[in-house]
Amino acid sequence: MSTVKSTLPDATLKVVGEALRGALVDLIDLSLVAKQTHWNIIGPRFRSVHLQLDDVVSTARAHSDTVAERSATLGVPPDGRAATVAAGTGISDPPEGWQRDDAAVRFMVDALGAVIVRMRERLDEVGPVDSVSEDVLIQITKDLEKHHWMFQAENAG
Template sequence: MTAVTGPLSDSARKATGEVLQGALVDLLDLLLIAKQAHWNILGPRFRSIHLQLDEVVATARSYADTIAERASTIGVPPDGRAATLAQYSGLAQPPDGWLQESAVVELLIDVLGETVRRMRERITLTGDTDLVSQDVLLGLTAQLEKHHWMFQAERPMSR
């Protein structure tokens, strides 16, 4: 079988592939965290946050596919297996059982904030290796930052 080759040098492909693989793991993890919260949320704001979680899931799912296909395009096989996620996940996980809506809001603020931080690092790294992948990460990060803002806006204002 012939390996897929892409437009990048070997060193750029390796560095960019590592960035894309990390982004894929974070996105799949984010998707699962948001679904877990979506299924277990309770409280007066159940419906609005439940629907907001669906938006996070849709973003993570769509961009996970885009990131994985970008990796394939440059000649790096993406790895979205459950074992890979379990091994490399670094995002905070929800506790077992039912979750109060305030706990879900705090969890998503934390998880989205960490994911944005990691994506911004990846944006910097791809500036030297692959501007096309960097562009994908820029669009993704803009969406994640919007979700992060919206969950922060769910917090009660302190006086």
């Protein structure tokens, strides 16, 4: 079996590979917790928050594929297995059972915030060594920050 080889130096590849692995784990878990919340939300804002959660799921899934393919491109095998995600996520577990809409929104603000903080840490590590992977992480962070803002606005006032 042949192995995909990157043109990046080994030290750079180690930094970028770890960042991409972490990003993949967080994005997969974000899609899972958003979908779990989507299925269990109740309350007067059910429909709007329900649909907003699907937007987060779509964003996380699309970006997880981009991250996995960037990783594979560099010769770093992507790992989205359940055990890997569970062991490496930065997101708290969602509550079990029904969630009131306001509680669900607070949970998503916290979940998105946790992922954004970790993405920005990865940007600091990857930026100086690989601008292509940095660009991928910038786009992810931009989209997650928009969702974070929208969920915060949902409970404002």
